[in-house]
Amino acid sequence: MQKSRTLNLGTGLFVLLGFAALFFLTTQTTSRGISFGNAPHFDVTARFDNIGDLKVGAPVSISGVAVGRVNKIEYDSKVYKAVVSLRLDAKYNQIPSDSDASIFTQGLLGGKFVGLSPGGAETFLKDKDQIDQTQSAIVLENLIGQFVANFAKGSPNASSVDSTTAHTPHVMEKTK
Amino acid sequence: MFKEWWNSLSESLIAAGALVRFLFRLLINSPRAFLRMDLIVQQTYNSGALSLVIIMLSGLFVGMVLGLQGYQLLQRFGSEEALGTAAAIGLVKELGPVVTALLFAGRAGTALTSELGLMKATDQLSAMEMMAVDPIRRVVVPRFLGGVIAMPLLAAIFSMVGLYGAQLVGVQIMGVDSGSFWSQMRASVGIVDISEGIVKSCVFGIACSAIAVYQGYYAAPTAEGVGRATTSTVVTSAVVVLFLDYLITAAFL
Numbered sequence: 001m002q003k004s005r006t007l008n009l010g011t012g013l014f015v016l017l018g019f020a021a022l023f024f025l026t027t028q029t030t031s032r033g034i035s036f037g038n039a040p041h042f043d044v045t046a047r048f049d050n051i052g053d054l055k056v057g058a059p060v061s062i063s064g065v066a067v068g069r070v071n072k073i074e075y076d077s078k079v080y081k082a083v084v085s086l087r088l089d090a091k092y093n094q095i096p097s098d099s100d101a102s103i104f105t106q107g108l109l110g111g112k113f114v115g116l117s118p119g120g121a122e123t124f125l126k127d128k129d130q131i132d133q134t135q136s137a138i139v140l141e142n143l144i145g146q147f148v149a150n151f152a153k154g155s156p157n158a159s160s161v162d163s164t165t166a167h168t169p170h171v172m173e174k175t176k
Numbered sequence: 177m178f179k180e181w182w183n184s185l186s187e188s189l190i191a192a193g194a195l196v197r198f199l200f201r202l203l204i205n206s207p208r209a210f211l212r213m214d215l216i217v218q219q220t221y222n223s224g225a226l227s228l229v230i231i232m233l234s235g236l237f238v239g240m241v242l243g244l245q246g247y248q249l250l251q252r253f254g255s256e257e258a259l260g261t262a263a264a265i266g267l268v269k270e271l272g273p274v275v276t277a278l279l280f281a282g283r284a285g286t287a288l289t290s291e292l293g294l295m296k297a298t299d300q301l302s303a304m305e306m307m308a309v310d311p312i313r314r315v316v317v318p319r320f321l322g323g324v325i326a327m328p329l330l331a332a333i334f335s336m337v338g339l340y341g342a343q344l345v346g347v348q349i350m351g352v353d354s355g356s357f358w359s360q361m362r363a364s365v366g367i368v369d370i371s372e373g374i375v376k377s378c379v380f381g382i383a384c385s386a387i388a389v390y391q392g393y394y395a396a397p398t399a400e401g402v403g404r405a406t407t408s409t410v411v412t413s414a415v416v417v418l419f420l421d422y423l424i425t426a427a428f429l
Contacts, residue, residue, distance in 0.1 A: 004214070011217045014225035018329025021336040022374070028358075029264045029339070029365045057359025069355050106257050111360050 040090035042127035043071060046101040046114070047081040052137025054103055054112040060086045062116045067092045070114060086114060088125070096121040100133030112137055198393070199386045201312065202320050209317040219322025223284035223385075227330060230283055231276060235334035238271055239263065239341025246342070247350045256352045260361035263342035268365070268373040272335035274421055277380035280327055281413035285388035288319050289409040292392025293402035301393075316393055320385045327381025328374060335373065372428045379420055384413045 051073065060068040068088035076083045088095070098119030103112050116131075125131070209216065246262045292315070295301050301311040346352045388409050395405035 007221050008217055010225045011221040014221070014228060014326075015329060017228075018224075018332055021329070021332035024336050025268060025332060025339075025373075026367065026370050029268065029361055030367055030370060055359050055363045057355055057362065059353050059355045066353060066355065069359075106255070106356065111257055111356055111363075113356070 041068065041087050042090060042093070042125075043085050043087050044125050044127075044129045044131055045083055045085050046131040046134050047076065047079065047083050048101075048103065048134050048136050049081060050136040050139060051082045051084060051103055052105075052112050052139060054084065054114070054137065058111055058113045060088065060114045060116060062092070062095070062118065067095075067116070084114065086131075093124060093126075095125045097123045097125050097129060098133065099125065099131060100135065101131045102135035103137035105138070194394070195387065195390050198390045199382075202317055202386060202389070205310075205313050205317045206321060209313065209321055212318065215314075215318035216321050216325070219318045220325050221322075222287065223280075223319075223323045224326030224330060227280060227283045227326070228333070230279055231330045231334050232337050234275065234279055235272075235337035236341040238275060238334075239267065239338030239343075240345045242266055242271070242338065243342035243345030243350070247346055247352065256346075256350070257356035257360055259342070259346045259352050260357035260359075261364045263346070264339060264361045264365050265369055267335045267338040267342070269369055269376075269425075270421075272338065273331045273373055273376035273380055274417060276331040276334045276377065277327065277384055277417045278414055280323070280330060280381070281384045281388070281410050281417070284323060284326070285384050285409045285413055286406045288323065288385070288388040289392035289395070289406045290402055292316065292319070292389060293395035293397075293405050296393065296395055297397040297399070297402055299397075312393075316389050320389050323385030323388065324378075324381045327384065328377040331373065331377035331380075368428070372424070375428075376421065376424050379424060380417050383416050383420060387413050387416065 054070060054073065056070055056073055058070045059066040060070065068086055070084055071087035072085035074083045074085075075081075084101075086101070095116065096119040098121040099116050100119065102115050102117070104115050105112055119133070242263050243259065246259045246266075247256055250256050250258050250262065292301075295315065301315070304311045304314060343354075343357065347354045347357055391405040391409045391412070395401045
C-alpha cells in the first residue's frame with residue numbers, strides 16, 4: 001500500500017509538471033500571455049504619429065541602456081496618434097521632463113524599440129507624465145517614396161539624395 | 177536475387193499491416209482499460225516519471241545549443257533579438273516532439289519491449305491466457321496507454337526546459353535583451369504552433385508505444401528474440417517518427 005502511494009504521488013507530480021509545462025508554453029510563449037510580478041516602476045506616455053511595428057514588451061533605452069519596457073499601445077482617435085505607455089524602472093527617476101522619445105529599429109531584421117534622449121529641464125519625469133517631443137518610426141516605404149519623388153524631380157545627384165534620407169526622419173514634431 | 181528483394185518487401189509490408197491491426201486491437205481495448213486506473217498510473221510512472229531526468233537534461237542541452245547556434249546565425253544579420261522566436265518555434269514545433277519521441281523510444285520503448293518479450297519468453301502471457309485473463313487487456317493495453325499519456329507531457333517539459341536553456345545562453349551569456357527575446361517570441365508564436373507541437377507529440381506517443389508493445393508481444397520467445405525485438409523497437413520508432421513528422425508538418429502548412 002505504501003509503495004502504491006509513492007507511485008501515485010510520483011505519477012501525480014509528473015502529470016502536474018507536464019501540464020504546468022503545457023500551460024507555460026501556451027501562455028508565456030504566445031501573445032495570449034499572462035505576466036507575473038513587477039518591480040517598482042512608473043508609467044509615462046508618449047504620442048507618436050506612426051509606431052511602425054513596435055510591440056508591447058519592447059525595450060525602452062537611454063544611451064543604449066534598457067531602462068524600461070513598452071507597457072501598452074493604444075490609438076487616440078481624438079488626435080489621430082498612437083499612445084504608447086512606457087513602464088520605466090523606478091530607479092531611473094531622474095529623467096528630465098523635456099526628454100524626447102524616438103522609435104528605432106534593432107539591427108536589420110530586429111524589432112523596434114523606444115529610445116529616450118535626455119533634455120535639459122530641471123524637473124524630472126513622474127508617473128502619468130507625458131513625453132511631448134516624439135519622433136515616429138522610420139517607415140522604409142515612405143523613405144523610398146521620397147527618394148523616388150526626389151529622383152523624378154530631376155536632381156538625381158548624390159547630395160540631394162543624401163539630404164533626403166538624412167533629414168526626413170529627424171524632423172522633430174511637437175505633440176499638440 | 178529479385179526473389180529475395182520481393183520476399184523482404186512483402187515481409188515488411190506484412191509487418192506494417194500487422195502493426196496497424198495490432199494498433200486497432202489496442203485502441204478497441206483501450207476504453208475498458210480505464211476501469212483499472214491503477215495499472216495505467218503505474219505504467220505512466222514507468223514510462224513518464226522515470227524518463228523525466230533524461231528528458232529534462234537533453235532538453236536543457238538542446239536548448240542551450242539552439243541558443244548558441246541561433247545567436248551565431250542571427251548575429252550575422254544583426255537580429256539577435258529574433259533568437260526567442262527561433263528557439264521557441266524550433267523547440268515547440270520540431271525539436272520538442274521529435275527528440276522527445278526518439279529519447280522516449282530509447283528509454284521507455286525498449287523497457288516495454290524487453291519486459292513484454294521476457295514475459296512471453298518465460299510463458300507468463302500464456303499462463304494468463306490459461307487463467308482466462310486476456311494478456312492484451314491486462315498487460316499490453318495499460319503499458320500502451322501509459323506511454324500515450326506520458327509522451328505529450330514529456331514533450332511539453334522538454335520544450336519548456338529547452339526554452340529555458342536557450343534563454344540561459346542567449347540572454348544571460350550572450351547578452352540578448354530579455355524583453356526583446358520574450359516580446360518578439362510572444363508576437364510571432366501562435367496557438368497554431370503550440371497545437372502543432374501537441375498534435376505531433378500525441379501522434380508520436382501513440383506510434384512509439386504501439387511499436388514498443390507490438391515488438392515485445394510478438395518477440396521470438398528466446399533471449400536472442402527479445403534482444404532483436406528491442407533493437408527493432410528503436411529502429412522502427414525512429415523511422416516512423418521522422419516519417420510522421422514530415423506528414424504532420426506538411427499537413428499543418
